[in-house]
Amino acid sequence: MKSKIQRGVSLYSFQEEMFLGQMSVEDVVAFSAGIGARAIEILPEQNMPTFPNVSDAQIAQWQEMLARHGAQFSAYDMFLDTKVRKDRLMTDEEQVASIHRDLRLCHRLGIRNMRVLIFVRPDILEKCVPLAEELDVHMGVEVHAPWYLDHAWIQRTIEVADRLRTKHLGILPDMGIFMKHYPPVMRARYERQGARPEVTQFIVDSHEQKIMCEYTIYEVAVKLQGNKAEVAMAESLRHNPYANPKRIGDFAPYFRHIQAKFYEMTEDCRDPSLDYEAVIPELVKAGWEGTLSSEYEGNRWIQDVQPVDSREQVRRQHVMFQRLIERAEAALQPAPQQTAA
């Protein structure tokens, strides 16, 4: 069975090089298209310096640039500044207006998937469904660690989508929820900050055994009298859950785009932490159609000791995607027909 999974990248992946002025967005698009990742996820608040004022001429320039490289947009990452004012939160009406602004820009860019920040209230999104339907934009609430697919907060969005029978509200999983092993790059940085190897080993072992994080935090903070870096590492467990990949099929109707988070790829193109080995077969089995969009977030864990090479990291992830998708497709081939003797 040939899967309908597309490969793409989020411009977020190249934040180090773009922040430092070492790569332009066009450099990123050219590189991504070159590795077959032609679906580009954009963060207008990162990649469009004049946001929220974006002219038709600017949009035409983006489209021409993408076309030059054989690429297209896949998703639009929105933000919602509920705390824009110091003295009060945005009113509900202001929140809806801000999301409407993003839906309209998303539509003008020709994008049909909008990543919605996870903290946006389901009842606010409900008010945005009519415009999302009119513009044919899917609002996907980002399921980001420490939340997970079955989390009660996520169920609220699913309930709204079901009740409204809408195809324009759902979720958008971030693969950070499938952390099977503690990331080596995170451990290494805590050690450079003064965490003792025997303590970091204890934390890694606890994570490996899936011990509920509060036990580990107490052990490290109180019983082991952990130093600042050790306690910080133990507390990081709160944000690094391992959700069950087998639930993906149940949620697949609610998402059309995936933020393929990763912190590090090894030289042999494996993810030492996130469980893509289990996730991708589930996506293929579910017949899921959408984009696996690279979201490299390793820069912040290594930039203190080595130059960041987001291109090489993203390239390796796509080698892994191709390998795992092909393997999952092969595993679903119907067994050869037995011929009667």
Place this chain on the structure above:
Amino acid sequence: MFDKYIIDPASVTNTGPADAPTGFSFTTKLGYYRGLGLSMVEDLKVSVDGQPLPREAIRFDEGPGPLTLDQMETAFERRWAFGAPATLHVALAGGFPQGEHRLALQQRLRISYMPFPSFNNDEKLIRFD
């Protein structure tokens, strides 16, 4: 995520008359993976050799013109773009001290989806003659 890059150490320069500087300026980038409205930049703390300089001594300019930190709180139409340098003007009689001194900056940001403020810290050793 970008703490170590937020002060440009090569940008430090004195302001005011050359023989009697009234302050110094340097460029800084927003330590965040997207741009942000100025009203959400809650505070910019500058210190030299660990000595904090008063909030009132600081002016911020991402391009259109300098603002006090209090003015930034209601500058709803202005944004600090991702990766874009802005200039901090700091009033300090005599300018930046001669010789080697530590310049530190803390950015405190009000990020709506985070339960607490976000802090970015950088410190650079500046050789100034």
